[in-house]
Amino acid sequence: MKVLRYILSWIYTAVVAVRHRLYDWGVCKSVSFDIPIVCIGNITVGGTGKTPTAEYLLRVLSDRYNIAILSRGYGRDTNGYREVQVNDSFVDVGDEPLLLKLKFPERPVIVCEDRVAGIERIRKEHPEVNLIVMDDGFQHRRVKAKVNLLLIDSTRPIEEDKMLPLGRLRDLPSRLAAGHIFIVTKCAKDISPLQRRLWTKKLRTIAYQKVYFTRYHNPMIEPVFEFEDREEVNYGCRAILMSGIGNPRPFIHEAELRFSVVDKVVFPDHHAFTAGDMRRMQELLNKHPRAIIIMTEKDAIRLRRAKLPERLMRAMYYQPISMDFIEGPDQDFEGSLIAEIEYGKESSKGPKGGDADRVEL
Numbered sequence: 212m213k214v215l216r217y218i219l220s221w222i223y224t225a226v227v228a229v230r231h232r233l234y235d236w237g238v239c240k241s242v243s244f245d246i247p248i249v250c251i252g253n254i255t256v257g258g259t260g261k262t263p264t265a266e267y268l269l270r271v272l273s274d275r276y277n278i279a280i281l282s283r284g285y286g287r288d289t290n291g292y293r294e295v296q297v298n299d300s301f302v303d304v305g306d307e308p309l310l311l312k313l314k315f316p317e318r319p320v321i322v323c324e325d326r327v328a329g330i331e332r333i334r335k336e337h338p339e340v341n342l343i344v345m346d347d348g349f350q351h352r353r354v355k356a357k358v359n360l361l362l363i364d365s366t367r368p369i370e371e372d373k374m375l376p377l378g379r380l381r382d383l384p385s386r387l388a389a390g391h392i393f394i395v396t397k398c399a400k401d402i403s404p405l406q407r408r409l410w411t412k413k414l415r416t417i418a419y420q421k422v423y424f425t426r427y428h429n430p431m432i433e434p435v436f437e438f439e440d441r442e443e444v445n446y447g448c449r450a451i452l453m454s455g456i457g458n459p460r461p462f463i464h465e466a467e468l469r470f471s472v473v474d475k476v477v478f479p480d481h482h483a484f485t486a487g488d489m490r491r492m493q494e495l496l497n498k499h500p501r502a503i504i505i506m507t508e509k510d511a512i513r514l515r516r517a518k519l520p521e522r523l524m525r526a527m528y529y530q531p532i533s534m535d536f537i538e539g540p541d542q543d544f545e546g547s548l549i550a551e552i553e554y555g556k557e558s559s560k561g562p563k564g565g566d567a568d569r570v571e572l
Contacts, residue, residue: 250356252349254382257457276342284322286481455482
C-alpha cells in the first residue's frame with residue numbers, strides 16, 4: 212500500500228508541476244481584472260485557518276473598502292454562481308461561506324467554482340465592490356491576484372510534509388515564492404523570537420515577502436441553541452468534543468486545557484452530520500450524563516436547522532475563535548496588506564527557473 216501511495220504521489224506531483232509550467236510559459240492564460248483581488252490560500256489540504264483569516268480581513272478592511280467574498284463553496288450540493296443569503300442552508304452554499312455571511316450580512320458572499328466567471332458577475336451585479344477576497348484560490352491560477360496571502364499551519368511544518376497522498380501538500384513547496392504575505396497560524400502562546408526567525412528564514416525567499424504570526428483567541432463557549440432557562444457552564448466541567456474540521460488538533464488541545472474532556476468524536480472536514488451521528492452523541496451523553504458537547508463554530512453552522520431531542524440541543528455548545536497577531540519586529544499587518552493592495556504589482560506567475568517542478572517525496 213505504501214508503494215502505491217508513493218507512485219500516486221509521484222504522478223500527482225508531476226501533474227501539478229506540468230500544470231504550473233504551462234501557466235509559467237503562457238500556454239495556459241491567467242486573467243487580470245481592474246479590481247484588486249486578495250487571495251487567501253495555502254499549499255496544504257485543510258485546517259490552516261482560512262475562514263478566521265477571511266473574517267479578520269472583513270473586520271479590519273471594511274471601513275476602507277467595499278468587500279465581496281468569493282469562495283468555491285466546498286461541499287455544497289449546488290453548482291455555479293450563487294449569492295449566499297442568511298437564510299440559506301450550508302448544503303446549498305457550503306459551511307464556511309454561510310458562516311461569513313451570518314457574521315457579515317451586509318457584505319456580498321458569493322460561491323462559484325469558476326472564479327473568473329464569479330468575479331465577472333460580481334463586477335456586473337455589485338459595481339460598488341472595490342475589493343474581492345478570494346477564499347482558497349491560490350491553486351486557481353486562471354485568476355491573477357493582486358495579493359497572495361498564504362497561510363502556514365505552525366503545527367504542520369511544510370519541510371516535514373510530502374505531496375498527496377503520502378502527505379498533506381497539495382502544491383509544490385517552491386510555489387511559496389509566489390506569496391506576498393505569509394501568516395503562520397495556530398502558533399503556541401510561548402513562541403520565541405528565535406522560532407519566529409527560523410520560520411521567517413524558511414518561508415521568505417524574496418526580499419519583499421512579509422511573515423506574520425498569529426494565535427487563536429478562544430473566548431467562553433456559547434450555546435448552539437438558545438434556551439432561556441439554560442444552566443450556566445464553567446471551565447472545568449465535563450465535556451464531550453465533536454469536530455468535523457480539517458485539523459482538529461488545536462481545538463482539542465485548547466478544550467482539554469479548559470474542560471474535563473471525557474470523550475471525543477472526530478469526523479472528516481465539512482462532514483454533514485447524520486441522524487446516526489446524533490444518536491451516537493446521544494449515547495455518549497447517556498454514558499456521561501453530566502457532560503456537555505463542545506464543537507467548533509463551523510460544526511455548529513451545520514446543525515443550526517437540525518431537529519434534535521431537547522436534551523441533546525441543551526447540551527450543545529460551540530467554541531468561537533478569533534485571530535490575534537503576535538507582537539514582533541513588524542507589527543503592521545494591516546498597513547502591509549493595504550500597501551500591497553494599493554501600490555503592489557500583480558502577483559507573479561510563480562517561481563522562476565528550474566525549481567518549480569522539484570519536490571522531495
